[in-house]
Each structure stands twice: as C-alpha cells, then as structure tokens.
Amino acid sequence: MITTIATTPIEGQKPGTSGLRKKTRVFSTPGYLESFVQSIWNGIGGLQGKTLVVGGDGRFFNADAVQIIIKMAVAARAAKVIVGQDGLLSTPAASNLIRLRGADGGVILSASHNPGGLDGDFGVKFNTANGGPAPESVTDAIFKATTTITRYQIAESPDIDLSSVGTIHQGDTVVELVDPVADYAALMEQLFDFNAIRALIAGGFRLRFDAMHAVTGPYAREILVNRLGAPEDCVMNAVPLPDFGGGHPDPNPVWAHELMALMMADDAPDFGAASDGDGDRNMIVGRGVYVTPSDSLAVIAANAHLAPGYEKGLAGVARSMPTSCALDRVAQARGLDCYATPTGWKFFGNLLDTGRATLCGEESAGTGSDHIREKDGLWAVLMWLNILAHKRCPVADVMAAHWREFGRDYYSRHDYEEVDAAAAQDLITDLRARLDALAGQDFGPLTVTQAEDFSYLDPVDGSVTVHQGLQIHFKQGARLVLRLSGTGTAGATLRVYMERYAAGPEGLAQDAQSALAPVIAATDALSDLKTRLGRAGPDVVT
Numbered sequence: 001m002i003t004t005i006a007t008t009p010i011e012g013q014k015p016g017t018s019g020l021r022k023k024t025r026v027f028s029t030p031g032y033l034e035s036f037v038q039s040i041w042n043g044i045g046g047l048q049g050k051t052l053v054v055g056g057d058g059r060f061f062n063a064d065a066v067q068i069i070i071k072m073a074v075a076a077r078a079a080k081v082i083v084g085q086d087g088l089l090s091t092p093a094a095s096n097l098i099r100l101r102g103a104d105g106g107v108i109l110s111a112s113h114n115p116g117g118l119d120g121d122f123g124v125k126f127n128t129a130n131g132g133p134a135p136e137s138v139t140d141a142i143f144k145a146t147t148t149i150t151r152y153q154i155a156e157s158p159d160i161d162l163s164s165v166g167t168i169h170q171g172d173t174v175v176e177l178v179d180p181v182a183d184y185a186a187l188m189e190q191l192f193d194f195n196a197i198r199a200l201i202a203g204g205f206r207l208r209f210d211a212m213h214a215v216t217g218p219y220a221r222e223i224l225v226n227r228l229g230a231p232e233d234c235v236m237n238a239v240p241l242p243d244f245g246g247g248h249p250d251p252n253p254v255w256a257h258e259l260m261a262l263m264m265a266d267d268a269p270d271f272g273a274a275s276d277g278d279g280d281r282n283m284i285v286g287r288g289v290y291v292t293p294s295d296s297l298a299v300i301a302a303n304a305h306l307a308p309g310y311e312k313g314l315a316g317v318a319r320s321m322p323t324s325c326a327l328d329r330v331a332q333a334r335g336l337d338c339y340a341t342p343t344g345w346k347f348f349g350n351l352l353d354t355g356r357a358t359l360c361g362e363e364s365a366g367t368g369s370d371h372i373r374e375k376d377g378l379w380a381v382l383m384w385l386n387i388l389a390h391k392r393c394p395v396a397d398v399m400a401a402h403w404r405e406f407g408r409d410y411y412s413r414h415d416y417e418e419v420d421a422a423a424a425q426d427l428i429t430d431l432r433a434r435l436d437a438l439a440g441q442d443f444g445p446l447t448v449t450q451a452e453d454f455s456y457l458d459p460v461d462g463s464v465t466v467h468q469g470l471q472i473h474f475k476q477g478a479r480l481v482l483r484l485s486g487t488g489t490a491g492a493t494l495r496v497y498m499e500r501y502a503a504g505p506e507g508l509a510q511d512a513q514s515a516l517a518p519v520i521a522a523t524d525a526l527s528d529l530k531t532r533l534g535r536a537g538p539d540v541v542t
Contacts, residue, residue, distance in 0.1 A: 001156045002075045002171075007035050013146040015139040017344045017485075019125025021111045027122040028061050031152075037072050037107070038152035040126050043142035044105065047076035053098050053127075054081055055089025055180060056109025057215040057278040059116035060242040063087045065109050065124070067159045074173045075153040081173060084180035087162050088240065090215045090279030092368070092376035093184040095131035099372065100183055104129050110215075110278035113250035113365075117243030130353055132373030133346035136465070181222050188223060191309030191371060192382045196389040201230050205388075206269035209381065210236045210259040213245035216279040219378055228385075249276050251283035251365055251377070252542045253290055264288055271388065271395060275377030280345075281365040282377035284384055286395020292512075292542075294324035294411050297361035299402050300383050301330045304359060307386045309371065314358040318351050320344075321454050321469060322481045322497040323363040324411040333406065342456050342468035343483065345375055350460035363413060363497065400508075407503040410515040414498070414538035416529070418491035424484060425492070427532050431470055431482065438472065444521035446474040454481075472526070477501040478519045482527065494533065496523060513541070 013020055013036050020036060027033050041047045054069050056062040066087035073081045082101060089097065091108055098106045111123035126134045126142065134142070157170055160177075167176045201207070209224060211217035217238035224230045236259065237245060248255040251274035263272040263285040272285035284291040291299070301317050304310040316337035319327045331338035339357060341347035345366065351357040352370045361367040366375030367383075384395075391398060416424075438451040450473040455466040469483030478500040485493035498519040502508055513520075523529070530536065 002153055003156050004151050004153050005031070005034070006151050007031055007149055009147050009149055010035050013039065014143045015125070015134075018112065018133060019108070019123050021114065021121055021123040024061050024116070024118055024120055024122040027124075028064070033065055033068055033124070034072065034152045034154060035149055036124060036146065037069055039145035039149055040107070040142050041072070041076050042145040042149065043138065044126070047073055047078045049077070049079050050104035051080040051082065051101065052078050053089070053094055053101070053103045053106035055084030055094055056087060057090070058086070058088050058240040058242065059111070059122065059244070059277065060118055060120065061122050062109050062242070063162060065122075066162065068154070069107055070160060070170070070175060071155040071157060072153065074155040074157070074170045077171070078173050081175045083162065083175060083177050085162065085165055085177050088180045088215055088218070090180070090184070090219060091374050092279055092372055092379065093180055093219070095127060095372040095374040096184050096187055097178070098127060098129065098131040108278070112278050113248070113276040113281060115244065115248050116277065120243065127373070130349060130373050132349040132352075133344070135346050135349060136463070181219050184219060185222050185227065187371060188379065188382055189227065191379070192307050192386045193389065194228060197382070197385045198228050200385070200389040201228055205271070207234050207271040207273070207385070208236055208259060208262060208269050209234060210251070210256050210272070210274035211238050212247060212249040212251065212256065212274060212276065213237045213239060213241040214249040214275065214277045214279070215240055216275040216378060219279065223378065223382070244277065251276050251281050252540070254540050254542070256283055259285065260290070271385070273381040273384070275381070276365070279377050280375040282367060282380040283365055284380070284395070286399070289396040289399060291395065291399060292324070292411055293361065293365045293367070294326050294363050294409065295399065295402070296380065296384070297323065297359075297367055298326035298330050298406070299387070299398060300367065300380070301327055301359055302334070302402060302406070303387045304383070306390045307383060310358065310369070315355050316351070316357040318348055318357040318360045320347075320362040321471065322483065322495070323361060324409040324499050325479070325501070326406070326409040326411075327361065329406045329409075339459070342454070342465050347456065347458075347465070349373055350458055354460050356459070363411070403508045404504060407501060408508045409499055409501050410510065410512050411497070411499045412512050412516055413542050414496040415540040415542075416494040416496070416533055416535055417539040419494060419533045419535065421492040423533055424494045427494070427527060427529060428470065428482065428484060431527060435470065443525040445518045446476050446478055446522040449473045449475050474519070474522065476518065478522070480519060480523055480526070494529070496529070496538070498523065
C-alpha cells in the first residue's frame with residue numbers, strides 16, 4: 001500500500017558542494033529525510049520506470065535511511081533499486097555500479113569526512129546516470145522542489161533484510177541486494193598491475209592502510225589482503241562503525257594521527273595510506289614523509305603511464321582552483337591541457353565525459369580518473385603502489401626526484417572551523433570589494449600582482465559559475481586563496497590555501513610551514529583574519 005503524507009517546505013534543504021549535509025539528529029527527525037528524498041524524485045522528473053543505486057558509508061542512521069529510500073522508491077514505482085549489502089557502498093563503488101548497471105542515478109548516504117554518530121553528521125547526495133555528483137542544474141531543480149513540496153509518498157511494507165545478497169519484489173519494483181565490494185575490486189584489477197604489486201609485497205615491502213573505522217575496511221581487506229597478498233594486519237581500524245570509533249574520518253595528519261605516528265617512527269613501514277568516511281578521499285605517507293594531496297596528484301600525473309589502465313597516456317588533467325599548481329607544471333612539461341575548476345567533483349564531470357581530462361584532483365585529498373565519476377581513495381592508493389612497484393624506491397626518493405624535475409610547490413591549507421558565519425562572510429565580502437585595488441600593493445614581504453574572485457566557464461556546456469574563492473597572486477611566486485567551505489554543518493569553515501614555488505635545485509627540502517612563512521605573513525596583513533574571526537590560529541593545518 002502506498003501512503004501519501006502531507007508536508008510543507010523545510011528551510012535549509014539546499015544541496016551544497018556535495019549533497020545535503022546536516023546533523024544526524026536533524027536528518028532523523030520524522031519527515032525530514034522523506035521530504036528531501038521526495039524533492040529529489042520531483043527535481044529529476046520522477047522515478048517511475050527508472051533504476052536507482054542506493055548505499056552509504058555505514059554511519060549512524062545509514063540503515064534506517066536506506067529502508068526509507070527503498071520504500072519511497074517503491075512508492076515512486078521505480079523499476080529497480082540496487083542496494084549494497086548491509087546498506088553499504090563506498091562513494092567510488094556506487095559511482096562504478098551506476099555506470100556498470102546503466103542506472104539512471106543513485107542516492108549516496110554520507111557526510112564524507114565529517115564525524116558520525118547520533119551527535120555527528122549525516123548527508124544525502126544524488127548522483128546522475130554518468131555516476132557523478134548531480135550538476136548545479138539538477139541540484140537547483142532539487143532545491144526548488146524543496147521549496148514547493150506539499151506531500152511525500154512511501155510504501156507501507158516491512159523492512160528488507162539488508163544482510164543477504166539476492167533479489168526481492170516490492171510492488172512494481174525489483175530490489176536487488178549486491179556485494180558492495182566485488183565489482184569495484186574487479187575494476188581495480190583491470191586498471192593496475194596487480195602482479196607487480198603482489199611481487200613488491202611478497203618481497204618484503206610493508207604497508208599500512210587506515211580505514212578509520214569507515215566504509216573502506218572491507219574494500220581494503222579484499223584488495224590488499226585477499227588479492228595482493230598483504231598480511232591481515234596491514235589494514236588498521238578495518239571494521240566500519242556507526243560513529244567511526246569516535247574518531248573523525250578525515251584522512252589528514254591531524255585526524256589520522258595513529259597512522260602518522262607509525263609512519264614517522266624509526267621502524268616505520270615502507271608505505272602508509274588512509275581513506276575517509278565514504279572512501280573517496282586519501283592520504284599518502286612514506287616512511288618519514290607526508291605527501292600533500294597536491295603533490296600526490298602531480299606525481300600520479302607524471303607516472304600514470306606505469307599502470308596498465310593508463311599506459312597510453314593522459315588526454316588532459318584538471319584540478320580544483322585551490323589545489324596547488326604542481327599539476328600544471330607536469331601538464332606543461334608533458335604537453336597536456338590542464339583545467340582549473342571550482343571546488344566540487346561535479347565540475348570535473350563534463351571534462352571526463354567528453355574526454356578532455358583523464359585525471360582529476362582536489363587539494364582536499366580527492367584524486368581520481370575517468371574510470372568513474374567520483375574521486376576514489378583506494379584508487380589513489382593502488383596507483384601509488386603501482387608506481388612504487390615499478391620504481392622500487394622509497395616514497396621520499398620518488399618525491400625528491402619529482403621536485404628535481406618539476407620544482408616544488410610548497411603548499412598548506414589552514415582551516416578555521418565553526419567560526420561565526422556572519423564574521424566569516426563579512427571578511428570575504430570586504431576582501432572581495434578590495435580585489436581590484438590590490439595589484440602593486442605590498443603585504444608583509446610580498447607584492448600582489450593579480451587578484452580575482454574566481455569564476456569558471458565550463459568549456460563543454462558554456463555554463464558560468466561565479467564566486468568560487470578569492471585568488472591572489474604575488475610577485476614572489478606565491479599564491480593565496482580564501483574560500484568558505486560548503487561541507488560543514490555548524491557555523492562556517494574558512495579555508496585558507498597558501499602556496500610558494502621553488503624552482504630548485506636549491507631550496508627543495510624545507511619544512512613547508514617555514515617555506516610558507518612569507519605567505520602566512522602576507523595573509524595576516526591582507527585579511528586580519530585572526531582578529532576578525534576571534535581565533536589565535538587555525539584549527540587544522542594540512
């Protein structure tokens with residue numbers, strides 16, 4: 001039986017950079033999730049006769065939300081709903097499944113790297129038929145639907161047993177429970193030289209992967225242990241937990257401190273890596289050396305041809321604007337087109353779909369290629385293992401050789417989290433108003449050459465996206481970017497990105513924060529952000 005329930009628009013259901021994220025207690029309020037899901041159906045023109053993929057990262061409320069979405073898809077007369085066993089699907093695996101099965105889209109339940117639990121965060125994201133995050137035209141339509149909704153429909157039926165793979169019928173809808181790992185693992189085996197990686201590991205190469213009690217634990221076990229022969233204990237924090245074990249599933253040196261301590265020890269493994277809540281981000285660490293996401297992207301671009309799936313070379317590369325220019329230097333040396341887009345993986349979709357780019361990345365630990373339409377944490381880990389299997393040298397040596405060839409972009413992101421939203425917005429608004437007059441002015445030890453409010457003209461569909469971050473270039477080979485994040489759920493997060501280029505051969509082995517001291521000083525002089533935000537310093541430095 002289909003039940004129709006009256007509702008009214010709920011304020012604040014506007015999808016951000018990657019779907020709608022709110023506190024778990026908000027999403028679990030009766031009618032809140034249902035109203036947003038109905039708005040998705042309304043925004044995409046209905047679900048009747050369509051195939052939908054559904055799964056999430058296993059955080060608190062995930063299983064309940066999956067049951068609700070299945071019942072609403074049945075009420076909407078979907079032809080098929082493909083669900084990850086136990087309600088689990090990493091974001092990369094969901095993207096792959098959408099593409100592999102020719103689905104019309106997917107609903108991914110995750111707040112990515114945000115903390116989980118009853119007092120943590122929850123999120124819902126709609127991906128389109130190409131497997132990628134919905135473009136702004138679709139999210140705008142979904143948001144518009146949230147402002148006019150008057151009812152939602154849901155099937156009155158028992159919950160489905162999510163623990164068993166198989167197929168059941170609910171009304172006109174087929175619900176198929178699938179192994180969340182198998183298809184993704186098979187794709188990775190096609191892209192990378194598993195024989196070479198297996199031989200590397202068999203030869204005594206030691207690695208650790210921190211799943212952070214998030215969704216990638218089962219994926220890492222299947223690939224690293226079962227298929228590549230690494231020991232069982234190479235996967236840390238392998239069991240997905242609703243609250244991520246009380247941790248913060250963000251793969252950076254602050255939150256993955258257990259892995260960092262291990263990798264900086266005298267008896268450290270050869271290679272360390274981590275992924276986030278839904279498996280789309282990554283952190284790469286060698287013995288005694290942390291690899292920034294921007295540098296990792298550049299190294300992958302320079303060496304992707306070593307992997308079978310990319311041996312013919314790259315069609316082009318793309319990065320989010322705040323990501324360092326290290327990728328640009330590889331692209332210039334290799335004769336590749338290089339695109340700078342707004343933050344948000346959805347902006348890479350057109351470039352990937354039209355063959356303009358093969359490799360994409362963001363400074364926020366997201367890296368991926370045209371194999372799916374999402375960033376992919378384990379993909380990046382396997383690419384690094386593929387590179388190391390062929391180069392047969394430590395991560396530190398790979399980085400040193402890369403910097404000798406291309407120079408080094410010293411880079412860091414300073415996050416000011418949960419600051420007063422009005423104060424953060426005023427800071428950005430005031431600085432935006434000054435941009436046209438900044439060229440030629442000195443701030444601290446640096447001189448501004450160019451300043452802009454970044455906008456993006458999509459070369460494929462001609463769409464224009466504005467106000468994507470304030471970008472300031474300095475005469476001394478430095479760059480500063482300030483932008484408000486769209487992934488938080490409380491207050492505002494101001495991200496400050498700082499970069500300085502060293503061409504070499506001298507000055508390639510400095511501490512990043514020391515090398516960036518002139519940019520940090522210029523940032524303080526230019527924005528007075530610590531005073532305006534009432535903070536002595538950033539909450540997180542990566």
